[in-house]
Amino acid sequence: MAFSYLNKRLHCDGVDLETIAQKYGTPTYVYSESILRRNVQVLKEAFIDRGFKVSYAMKANSNPAILKLFRDYGLGVDIVSAGEYKMAERVGFTGPEINFAGVGKTIAELDLALESEIGHFNVESRFELDLLESRAAVLDKRARVLLRLNPDIDPQTHPHISTGLKRSKFGMGSEKVFHILTHSSEYPHIIFKGIHCHIGSQIVNPQPFYDLIDYLSLFTGRLHSVGVDIQHLDLGGGFGVNYEEPFEDILTTTPYLETFAEIANKKLNQFQLHIQPGRVLVANSAVLLSRVLGIKHNGDQHFVVIDGATTDIVRPALYNAYHKVSAHQESQNSKIGDVVGPVCESSDALARQRELPDFKSGDLLTIASAGAYASSMGSTYNLRPLSPEVMILKEGTAKLIRRRQSFDEMVGLYV
Numbered sequence: 001m002a003f004s005y006l007n008k009r010l011h012c013d014g015v016d017l018e019t020i021a022q023k024y025g026t027p028t029y030v031y032s033e034s035i036l037r038r039n040v041q042v043l044k045e046a047f048i049d050r051g052f053k054v055s056y057a058m059k060a061n062s063n064p065a066i067l068k069l070f071r072d073y074g075l076g077v078d079i080v081s082a083g084e085y086k087m088a089e090r091v092g093f094t095g096p097e098i099n100f101a102g103v104g105k106t107i108a109e110l111d112l113a114l115e116s117e118i119g120h121f122n123v124e125s126r127f128e129l130d131l132l133e134s135r136a137a138v139l140d141k142r143a144r145v146l147l148r149l150n151p152d153i154d155p156q157t158h159p160h161i162s163t164g165l166k167r168s169k170f171g172m173g174s175e176k177v178f179h180i181l182t183h184s185s186e187y188p189h190i191i192f193k194g195i196h197c198h199i200g201s202q203i204v205n206p207q208p209f210y211d212l213i214d215y216l217s218l219f220t221g222r223l224h225s226v227g228v229d230i231q232h233l234d235l236g237g238g239f240g241v242n243y244e245e246p247f248e249d250i251l252t253t254t255p256y257l258e259t260f261a262e263i264a265n266k267k268l269n270q271f272q273l274h275i276q277p278g279r280v281l282v283a284n285s286a287v288l289l290s291r292v293l294g295i296k297h298n299g300d301q302h303f304v305v306i307d308g309a310t311t312d313i314v315r316p317a318l319y320n321a322y323h324k325v326s327a328h329q330e331s332q333n334s335k336i337g338d339v340v341g342p343v344c345e346s347s348d349a350l351a352r353q354r355e356l357p358d359f360k361s362g363d364l365l366t367i368a369s370a371g372a373y374a375s376s377m378g379s380t381y382n383l384r385p386l387s388p389e390v391m392i393l394k395e396g397t398a399k400l401i402r403r404r405q406s407f408d409e410m411v412g413l414y415v
């Protein structure tokens, strides 16, 4: 069922979204537990059942209810900050189930992860490796490390989310990685477990992934020829989803998952393979439910002003990303216009020059694909409290999984 029209009104798993708006107000993120379960089941069958280790990149959505659901399917978690560590710990992930990625880690973060005996660090630079070596020596620990290799492969996605090109800030070039791995004895407190790559995000054409597999096959062959054998290869995340048709099934929107797993297994079969997907698991599991505040026209421009904003979904402003807009009440009439929020920025638009239902003040609407990089990138700009999150459970009941931030919580930070 997921998100679908019943009696011309948009429902989530049998629950009319109007009842959610009345109970929790708007804007509110609404998640479908059944979609989350279907997504994680598909990834489990494609990857975990083929021997991969899957760590959920929790930057995509760090709500503990979602983390807990994924943990129950055997996923680990990929973190990028002490805050994410704390949330993962709260949910019950233990050290070995946690990987720590990211281009800049503080001493406090390295110490926290070392003390917690996390599974491994994905190290992105020599300065980070030197720091980790010295902190591990101080704390009398040995750190398990994958070196992040920058393979200079174009993922053919938005430039802001391309991470595996030579000029990007991420990872290290192959010669540096080769040098470190052939001089590993210089790092007595580091156990070099393998290599990590993450070439980008929202990758819909799988060819760059297949290029990555070939690249790693050659590179590890070169290491082997000089007597360096690693055990682990982490191929990163980046699986794209269909923003145009968000209510389709994950296997329809991202059809190459199984083929990718099979090719990786065939060509890199001597390694323990890992992936760290974020978006594909969560993006299309949620909508942002919002209400129309009013309609206005400036010149020949038609604006639908809503109570949701870039503070709830920043992706259109940041990447010119497309998020589907749907009326709660199915209608035939349409108008070309922009859906904009109340924030004092011209970039505060959720949709531009779109064929939209003929909205009126007070109508409910949804912005789709609000499960990934939406609430986790939310902000309180204009002192707008963070919006609540509600999950529609399998049995068709609504559960609040994050409260709306109160004004007191928001202004109380200021001392």
Ligand code: LLP
Pocket: 057, 060, 078, 101, 102, 161, 163, 198, 200, 201, 202, 236, 237, 238, 239, 276, 277, 278, 279, 280, 315, 319, 372, 373
């Ligand atoms: N691993 C690493 C090292 C990453 O940097 C990322 C995402 C992932 C895994 C997960 O990638 P995914 O499977 O979600 O594509 N805010 C942007 C996306 C930023 C992605 C950052 N890194 C957006 O809204 O499109």
